Amino acid sequence: MLSPEEWDVLSLSLRVALGCVAITLPPAVALGWLLARRDFPFKVLLDGLCHLPLVLPPVVTGYLLLLLFGRRGPLGPTLDALGIALAFDWKGAVIASAVVAFPLVLRSVRLSIEEIDPQLERAARTLGASKWRTFCTITLPLSLPGLLVGALLAFARSLGEFGATITFVSNIAGQTRTLPAAIYTYLNQPDGEAAAARLVVVSVAIALAALVASEWASRRMRRS
Amino acid sequence: MLRIHLEHALADFALSVDLQCRYPTTALYGPSGAGKTTLLHIIAGLLRPDRGEISVGDDVLFSSQRGIDQPPEARGIGYVFQRDLLFPHLSVERNLRYGYDLLPSTARRFAIHQIVELLEIGSLLKRSPAHLSGGERQRVALGRALLSSPRLLLMDEPLAALDQGLKSRIIPYLRHIRTELEIPMLYVSHSVAEILELTGQVIMLDRGQVLAHGDFFRIATEPGVLPLLGEHGFENVLQVELLESPSGAGFSRARCGAQELKIPHVEQPVGQRIFIGLRADDIILSRRSPDGLSIRNALRGPIAQIAPVEEGAYLVYVDVGRRIAAKITGEALGELALEEGQEVFCLIKTNALRLGPRVD
Numbered sequence: 001m002l003s004p005e006e007w008d009v010l011s012l013s014l015r016v017a018l019g020c021v022a023i024t025l026p027p028a029v030a031l032g033w034l035l036a037r038r039d040f041p042f043k044v045l046l047d048g049l050c051h052l053p054l055v056l057p058p059v060v061t062g063y064l065l066l067l068l069f070g071r072r073g074p075l076g077p078t079l080d081a082l083g084i085a086l087a088f089d090w091k092g093a094v095i096a097s098a099v100v101a102f103p104l105v106l107r108s109v110r111l112s113i114e115e116i117d118p119q120l121e122r123a124a125r126t127l128g129a130s131k132w133r134t135f136c137t138i139t140l141p142l143s144l145p146g147l148l149v150g151a152l153l154a155f156a157r158s159l160g161e162f163g164a165t166i167t168f169v170s171n172i173a174g175q176t177r178t179l180p181a182a183i184y185t186y187l188n189q190p191d192g193e194a195a196a197a198r199l200v201v202v203s204v205a206i207a208l209a210a211l212v213a214s215e216w217a218s219r220r221m222r223r224s
Numbered sequence: 225m226l227r228i229h230l231e232h233a234l235a236d237f238a239l240s241v242d243l244q245c246r247y248p249t250t251a252l253y254g255p256s257g258a259g260k261t262t263l264l265h266i267i268a269g270l271l272r273p274d275r276g277e278i279s280v281g282d283d284v285l286f287s288s289q290r291g292i293d294q295p296p297e298a299r300g301i302g303y304v305f306q307r308d309l310l311f312p313h314l315s316v317e318r319n320l321r322y323g324y325d326l327l328p329s330t331a332r333r334f335a336i337h338q339i340v341e342l343l344e345i346g347s348l349l350k351r352s353p354a355h356l357s358g359g360e361r362q363r364v365a366l367g368r369a370l371l372s373s374p375r376l377l378l379m380d381e382p383l384a385a386l387d388q389g390l391k392s393r394i395i396p397y398l399r400h401i402r403t404e405l406e407i408p409m410l411y412v413s414h415s416v417a418e419i420l421e422l423t424g425q426v427i428m429l430d431r432g433q434v435l436a437h438g439d440f441f442r443i444a445t446e447p448g449v450l451p452l453l454g455e456h457g458f459e460n461v462l463q464v465e466l467l468e469s470p471s472g473a474g475f476s477r478a479r480c481g482a483q484e485l486k487i488p489h490v491e492q493p494v495g496q497r498i499f500i501g502l503r504a505d506d507i508i509l510s511r512r513s514p515d516g517l518s519i520r521n522a523l524r525g526p527i528a529q530i531a532p533v534e535e536g537a538y539l540v541y542v543d544v545g546r547r548i549a550a551k552i553t554g555e556a557l558g559e560l561a562l563e564e565g566q567e568v569f570c571l572i573k574t575n576a577l578r579l580g581p582r583v584d
Contacts, residue, residue, distance in 0.1 A: 119305060119307070122303075123305060123309040124322070125269075125270065125297050126270070127297075127323030127368065129322070129326060131295075137322075138311060
């Protein structure tokens with residue numbers, strides 16, 4: 001089956017993808033709610049900014065992250081002081097894929113919140129629920145299908161992330177070498193084709209499993 | 225007591241209301257677009273008015289001057305919307321418990337089983353709202369609002385989405401709420417029939433202004449109010465005294481001045497005085513006593529006045545102990561050769577008489 005090195009690639013990729021889901025969902029829910037339910041100045045600008053990574057070449061996104069989080073970037077010293085190292089680290093890969101996946105998650109969450117009748121939230125308020133409780137007991141549960149689709153998109157986008165990751169945190173075995181980077185690396189080695197083929201099969205299997213799982217979950221949600 | 229004094233600009237007119245609701249059940253009547261729903265939203269705290277003050281008893285809910293604006297959840301005002309707005313992801317029982325569970329037990333006015341029994345929704349508790357009929361959904365919505373123990377219940381045409389058959393089945397539940405639970409209600413409707421089933425106290429709202437406020441049978445004949453009522457309006461209001469309500473007869477006998485009327489059946493004690501509404505259109509004038517007609521009522525009296533009202537139509541005022549107006553065409557006026565002082569009979573079908581509230 002897989003060599004220890006290939007197992008490392010797989011486990012790193014899953015870790016990065018799950019990390020990406022975990023750090024994109026909360027801000028996507030907050031921003032999705034804001035964009036769906038509130039009007040404020042520069043809303044269009046904020047919306048555009050959030051969607052920028054969707055239309056930018058991933059390499060450009062990766063380079064901008066490097067400028068922002070690099071040692072000499074504006075956020076570099078802060079991260080240093082906190083003892084967080086992103087460069088050449090799997091956490092950096094999480095950041096890179098999260099930024100690229102964020103617009104997809106945001107879009108899905110926002111649409112599902114927009115579909116909820118705001119009158120339901122008003123009804124909850126008149127029954128004695130605060131804004132926050134209304135959000136937790138009405139808005140959030142009703143947008144769950146959208147959250148699930150968003151999570152799947154983030155997971156899949158993260159698994160496939162190549163350009164931004166390799167530009168931001170490079171391609172270091174055991175640290176930042178995720179599935180696409182590994183496949184690319186193996187294909188450039190004279191005897192790597194078999195290993196690349198095995199990782200391709202693994203990629204297809206994970207993607208398929210994620211699709212089936214999300215379909216199953218959303219069906220269950222719709223039934224209940 | 226609910227006190228409202230507010231100004232709020234809307235797209236094409238301004239809502240300007242100055243009201244004190246003293247009666248436990250008050251209806252808010254007006255054509256669509258009159259600002260009724262906006263007013264309810266403002267009272268409930270879902271919409272902030274431009275300026276004014278709203279209070280329930282001594283509790284100020286909103287005051288632009290004093291900078292008070294209680295959020296909806298702090299106001300203790302229940303709201304039954306036009307659509308039932310049940311939470312689709314919660315079972316009927318959890319919908320009912322939504323507001324109830326948020327209250328400390330000392331603030332709960334009703335037990336769940338009490339409301340469930342009153343509204344007869346016991347068999348629905350485990351179901352999902354998606355599997356309820358329209359009437360069941362609206363009853364659950366009503367129960368949900370009641371269980372949040374409101375000190376005032378706002379109802380925004382809660383029956384509008386239901387068909388006629390269902391409406392008449394929900395109204396008894398609303399009466400139970402009014403009389404058994406003693407929750408003050410502000411009930412929005414544009415159906416006079418629906419309103420009169422519940423209360424006689426009406427606020428007439430049109431284009432953001434209160435046209436009249438008070439007993440429906442006193443204000444319904446006011447010139448400003450009558451056009452608003454359209455086909456629901458009536459020009460005549462009679463006070464009658466109940467003589468007899470034979471069971472199964474389909475009518476009751478009542479005294480109107482010195483004469484007698486057969487009115488639709490009412491369940492009231494003998495001697496009770498009630499208001500009766502009657503449209504000028506529904507009165508037939510005859511020079512002779514009716515004979516061989518199915519009509520039940522013939523009030524006799526001299527014509528007091530004949531006045532033209534519109535193209536080819538006249539109002540004939542007949543003094544039957546009290547002046548009532550009958551509308552006839554110019555042609556009929558000519559053929560019958562009616563003139564002031566002449567004795568005529570006013571023929572009235574029992575079912576054309578509309579029952580109003582008791583005279584207290």
